[in-house]
Amino acid sequence: MTLVTETAIDAAADPRDRGGPAQPMLIVENIKKYFPIRAGLLNRKVAEVKAVDDISFYVMKGETLGIVGESGCGKSTLARLLMYLIERDEGNLVLDGDLVGEKSGVPIDALRRSLQMVFQDSYSSLNPRLPIEQSIAYGPKVQGIKPKKAKEQAQDLLGKVGLRPNLFSQRYPHELSGGQKQRVNIARALALDPRLLILDEAVSALDKSVEAQVLNLLSELKEQLNLTYIFISHDLHVVQYISDRVLVMYLGQVVEIGPVDKLYSNPKHPYTQALLACRLSMDPDERVDAAPLAGDPPNPVNPPSGCRFHTRCPHAEDICMAKAPALGDVLKATPDQHLAACHMAQAGSGHSKAPATLAELFNI
Amino acid sequence: MWLYALRRLLLTIPILLGVTIICFALVKLAPGDPIQNLVRPETPPEEVAKLRAYYGLDQPVVIQYFVWLWRVLCGDLGRSIANNALVSEEVVRAFLNTLNIALISVVIAFVASMALGIIAATRQGGAVDKLVTAIAVFGISVPTFWLAVVLVIFFAVNLNWLPATGMGADGSHGFNYFDWNDFKFAVMPIIALALPPLGIMTRTTRSALSEVLNQDFIQTLRAKGLSEGRIIVHAVRNIMPGATAMLGLQLGYLIGGSVLVETVFTWPGTGFLLNKAILTRDIPLLQGTILVLATVFVLINLVVDLAQSMIDPRIKRI
Amino acid sequence: MSVIPADSASLPAAQGAPATKVRGYWGSVWNRLRYDYVTLFCLGLIIVIILLAVFAPWLSPMDPEKSSMANRLRPIGYKKYLLGTDEQGRDMVSRLLWGGRVSLMMGILPVVFATLVGGMFGVVAGYYGGKVNMVIMRTMDIFFAFPSVLLAVAIAGSLGGGIGNQMLTLTVVLIPPICRVAETATSQVRALDFVDAARASGASTISILFSHVLINVLSPVLVYSSTLVSISIILASGLSFLGLGVSPPTADWGLMLSTLRQSIYVQPIVTALPGIAILITSIAFNLVSDGLRQAMDVKA
Ligand SMILES: Nc1ncnc2c1ncn2[C@@H]1O[C@H](COP(=O)(O)OP(=O)(O)O)[C@@H](O)[C@H]1O
Ligand SMILES: [Mg+2]
Numbered sequence: 001m002t003l004v005t006e007t008a009i010d011a012a013a014d015p016r017d018r019g020g021p022a023q024p025m026l027i028v029e030n031i032k033k034y035f036p037i038r039a040g041l042l043n044r045k046v047a048e049v050k051a052v053d054d055i056s057f058y059v060m061k062g063e064t065l066g067i068v069g070e071s072g073c074g075k076s077t078l079a080r081l082l083m084y085l086i087e088r089d090e091g092n093l094v095l096d097g098d099l100v101g102e103k104s105g106v107p108i109d110a111l112r113r114s115l116q117m118v119f120q121d122s123y124s125s126l127n128p129r130l131p132i133e134q135s136i137a138y139g140p141k142v143q144g145i146k147p148k149k150a151k152e153q154a155q156d157l158l159g160k161v162g163l164r165p166n167l168f169s170q171r172y173p174h175e176l177s178g179g180q181k182q183r184v185n186i187a188r189a190l191a192l193d194p195r196l197l198i199l200d201e202a203v204s205a206l207d208k209s210v211e212a213q214v215l216n217l218l219s220e221l222k223e224q225l226n227l228t229y230i231f232i233s234h235d236l237h238v239v240q241y242i243s244d245r246v247l248v249m250y251l252g253q254v255v256e257i258g259p260v261d262k263l264y265s266n267p268k269h270p271y272t273q274a275l276l277a278c279r280l281s282m283d284p285d286e287r288v289d290a291a292p293l294a295g296d297p298p299n300p301v302n303p304p305s306g307c308r309f310h311t312r313c314p315h316a317e318d319i320c321m322a323k324a325p326a327l328g329d330v331l332k333a334t335p336d337q338h339l340a341a342c343h344m345a346q347a348g349s350g351h352s353k354a355p356a357t358l359a360e361l362f363n364i
Numbered sequence: 365m366w367l368y369a370l371r372r373l374l375l376t377i378p379i380l381l382g383v384t385i386i387c388f389a390l391v392k393l394a395p396g397d398p399i400q401n402l403v404r405p406e407t408p409p410e411e412v413a414k415l416r417a418y419y420g421l422d423q424p425v426v427i428q429y430f431v432w433l434w435r436v437l438c439g440d441l442g443r444s445i446a447n448n449a450l451v452s453e454e455v456v457r458a459f460l461n462t463l464n465i466a467l468i469s470v471v472i473a474f475v476a477s478m479a480l481g482i483i484a485a486t487r488q489g490g491a492v493d494k495l496v497t498a499i500a501v502f503g504i505s506v507p508t509f510w511l512a513v514v515l516v517i518f519f520a521v522n523l524n525w526l527p528a529t530g531m532g533a534d535g536s537h538g539f540n541y542f543d544w545n546d547f548k549f550a551v552m553p554i555i556a557l558a559l560p561p562l563g564i565m566t567r568t569t570r571s572a573l574s575e576v577l578n579q580d581f582i583q584t585l586r587a588k589g590l591s592e593g594r595i596i597v598h599a600v601r602n603i604m605p606g607a608t609a610m611l612g613l614q615l616g617y618l619i620g621g622s623v624l625v626e627t628v629f630t631w632p633g634t635g636f637l638l639n640k641a642i643l644t645r646d647i648p649l650l651q652g653t654i655l656v657l658a659t660v661f662v663l664i665n666l667v668v669d670l671a672q673s674m675i676d677p678r679i680k681r682i
Numbered sequence: 683m684s685v686i687p688a689d690s691a692s693l694p695a696a697q698g699a700p701a702t703k704v705r706g707y708w709g710s711v712w713n714r715l716r717y718d719y720v721t722l723f724c725l726g727l728i729i730v731i732i733l734l735a736v737f738a739p740w741l742s743p744m745d746p747e748k749s750s751m752a753n754r755l756r757p758i759g760y761k762k763y764l765l766g767t768d769e770q771g772r773d774m775v776s777r778l779l780w781g782g783r784v785s786l787m788m789g790i791l792p793v794v795f796a797t798l799v800g801g802m803f804g805v806v807a808g809y810y811g812g813k814v815n816m817v818i819m820r821t822m823d824i825f826f827a828f829p830s831v832l833l834a835v836a837i838a839g840s841l842g843g844g845i846g847n848q849m850l851t852l853t854v855v856l857i858p859p860i861c862r863v864a865e866t867a868t869s870q871v872r873a874l875d876f877v878d879a880a881r882a883s884g885a886s887t888i889s890i891l892f893s894h895v896l897i898n899v900l901s902p903v904l905v906y907s908s909t910l911v912s913i914s915i916i917l918a919s920g921l922s923f924l925g926l927g928v929s930p931p932t933a934d935w936g937l938m939l940s941t942l943r944q945s946i947y948v949q950p951i952v953t954a955l956p957g958i959a960i961l962i963t964s965i966a967f968n969l970v971s972d973g974l975r976q977a978m979d980v981k982a
Contacts (some may be wrong), residue, residue, distance in 0.1 A: 624831070
């Protein structure tokens with residue numbers, strides 16, 4: 001991918017850079033979060049929601065990693081885990097070569113400065129009782145920047161996200177439109193000068209035209225500020241537009257990951273295929289009538305055995321119910337590799353549509 | 365729903381335990397040596413020492429509490445300092461007197477508040493509505509003991525229609541609620557007790573009812589050509605579960621809060637007993653009465669919650 | 683009450699941006715309140731009552747505790763006694779003015795203390811959730827097992843009379859309901875994303891509580907507390923009526939009503955006066971808190 005290499009050169013110029021261009025910005029290793037469900041007389045734990053179930057991936061410096069999946073598949077939970085907003089059950093984060101948290105490695109506070117998030121709900125993510133300038137200046141202030149300087153920075157940032165400071169800085173959230181609020185949220189996230197920005201459904205609530213404006217803003221900011229994005233959305237068009245690589249989630253797991261053009265042109269996992277077939281194509285000729293993805297996703301409390309998608313998969317066979325397909329070692333794979341957790345994509349898996357193994361090809 | 369009922373029932377146990385802890389602590393709150401608060405002043409010293417051991421007062425507080433709790437569970441609330449009578453007997457006798465007028469008051473208040481609430485909610489914003497709101501505000505704001513005094517001024521002093529105080533010649537032994545010569549003693553206490561719950565329930569009924577009346581399905585019923593009367597019946601049925609729950613709660617408040625009204629009218633109920641206990645600093649009597657009243661209040665709340673979950677299965681509380 | 687102006691001044695909204703004139707939250711509340719004449723009238727009434735109480739030493743024509751055996755139980759308008767005299771020949775006007783000091787204090791101070799204490803517990807319970815929440819809220823539940831009058835009588839009855847005990851009693855009685863309201867409001871705010879955003883910026887819990895949670899919890903708690911003032915006044919006068927308040931020579935509306943009760947056949951109207959004072963004050967506070975709630979509840 002040319003883009004990755006280009007920005008990697010930029011990244012080398014960044015004084016904050018420690019690991020060099022080949023070191024991923026963030027590595028996520030086997031991260032897991034189960035939410036307990038309590039019920040009954042004594043409020044005991046009766047089950048668990050497997051919201052994020054053993055997810056690994058990495059983000060290169062300067063790239064945009066898109067994360068897609070139906071609502072409820074654990075995208076926001078994953079984002080919150082990366083932000084250390086909820087405690088994880090298992091797993092590690094490696095930020096630019098350094099292990100985050102615990103005794104050794106990067107302290108959480110440094111993570112906070114490098115990693116920021118734009119929240120899904122633009123309404124509840126701004127304090128209704130604070131003028132937006134104060135919302136933006138709050139983060140720098142708690143990080144020890146003088147109030148006056150933080151205020152100036154906030155005004156500056158408002159300008160950067162396209163809101164005239166003298167017009168907007170004293171406004172309250174309820175006096176802003178949805179797009180303006182989301183711009184403020186972006187400014188607030190940028191106030192700490194982060195290197196990696198997680199955008200959780202940052203444009204999902206916006207009108208199409210406003211959405212396009214905000215997406216353009218994000219692209220500009222990325223160039224200007226040398227940012228890396230994790231872009232979460234359920235909208236495949238948007239993800240295609242903005243991402244370099246795409247990760248597809250289903251019921252708390254990664255089912256497919258790969259460069260955006262490969263993944264969109266040649267989806268390997270039936271779930272991704274279904275998602276792509278579902279979306280309304282902009283071109284009326286390409287539109288499909290029947291939605292191949294029937295029904296709701298299964299309950300994440302008791303996910304189906306084997307491959308979690310087999311209950312909705314048109315190609316499901318016995319092996320799919322019995323054995324969970326492996327995605328392969330994502331962390332060892334190069335950024336341009338295309339991986340899918342499906343028996344059909346793996347030679348010798350036992351699925352009738354699996355590609356033939358070398359032995360099968362030559363031995364017969 | 366049964367799970368809810370069971371949970372609610374189990375939840376009552378720690379609350380009742382908490383109530384006993386607070387009641388036990390009352391003796392500790394009172395200034396002075398606890399034993400002096402628990403026995404008559406003229407008790408001889410050796411008797412005091414014996415009682416001190418009996419109450420477990422020579423032992424750590426936790427043990428004292430359990431000793432006391434065990435006695436309470438056996439129905440022994442101690443003896444009144446003032447007249448050495450068994451507190452449990454005094455409380456039970458007084459409680460019936462309070463329960464009777466509280467029940468009558470709350471039923472009157474309920475019926476009147478429903479009527480006023482319906483009238484106001486169907487004429488929202490009009491003069492009648494404002495009048496009803498004014499009545500409700502008055503009921504909520506009025507100090508009951510002052511209202512009681514004013515009632516006495518009017519009906520006993522000026523008009524001389526009703527007796528000012530007491531329960532009549534027969535006392536509570538021969539009191540007959542169906543005989544005017546007895547009942548006239550209860551009229552003013554009932555009115556004085558009824559006004560605050562009347563205010564609160566009127567206000568709640570009015571707002572609940574007007575909320576229902578402004579909902580879409582009422583418009584649909586109207587469009588279907590249902591008469592206004594039928595629509596109101598429909599709406600009232602909708603707010604009934606909440607209203608009956610309120611009725612129960614208000615009964616609890618009246619039973620627990622009748623001390624001022626009963627003091628003015630010297631009506632020999634639990635409230636009057638409390639007043640007597642306060643005046644004579646009769647701590648065992650105070651403690652026993654409060655324990656019984658709080659327990660009753662907790663039980664009423666329990667019954668209300670259970671009844672409501674049966675009437676209205678939509679309510680799924682955890 | 684002075685709550686509104688004080689708070690709108692403390693929020694920097696008033697410092698204003700040059701290009702746009704934007705009112706803060708409290709500004710919009712005041713905007714709505716401005717046309718609510720009933721509330722404004724009652725607010726005025728409360729201010730008058732407070733002023734009368736504050737300036738009682740200068741306003742009252744006579745010594746409220748000086749009795750005069752010759753002039754006992756005089757009717758309204760008797761000679762210099764504008765509102766008559768009580769059973770010990772003390773001037774009713776003076777006693778009502780001085781009594782207002784005690785009664786108003788008993789209405790307002792316990793609510794202030796209980797708001798501080800109960801609010802703090804509620805915010806802590808709501809913010810931390812889990813076990814902390816359980817311990818605090820289950821303890822409060824026990825106090826809810828008592829009707830408020832009964833709880834007040836229980837505590838004050840054990841502690842004995844006196845103004846300090848009365849204040850303590852009322853504060854304890856008012857803490858649980860305020861705590862519950864604060865807890866609900868806090869746990870709602872806690873779930874909003876801006877709290878997580880603040881956490882993500884590395885802010886300490888204390889900083890988040892003060893900068894983000896409190897300002898959002900403040901208005902529901904203040905509105906609720908304002909409804910308790912009238913309840914506190916009535917409870918306090920009730921306790922005084924039972925002899926669990928100020929000690930006798932001191933004037934207090936509840937105590938005045940209690941001692942005058944013996945004279946009901948001689949001067950019924952004079953007897954009713956302290957109660958009328960309580961009633962008017964309590965209605966005024968009730969209506970103001972109603973108006974306040976309406977003005978604040980509307981989504982800004
Ligand atoms: N705090 C929580 N407690 C229990 N379950 C939760 C919690 N947060 C999320 N979940 C559950 O985890 C799953 C994933 O939720 P989420 O991450 O919000 O999905 P997405 O953002 O992809 O829509 C859902 O089933 C949701 O109900
Ligand atoms: Mg989400």
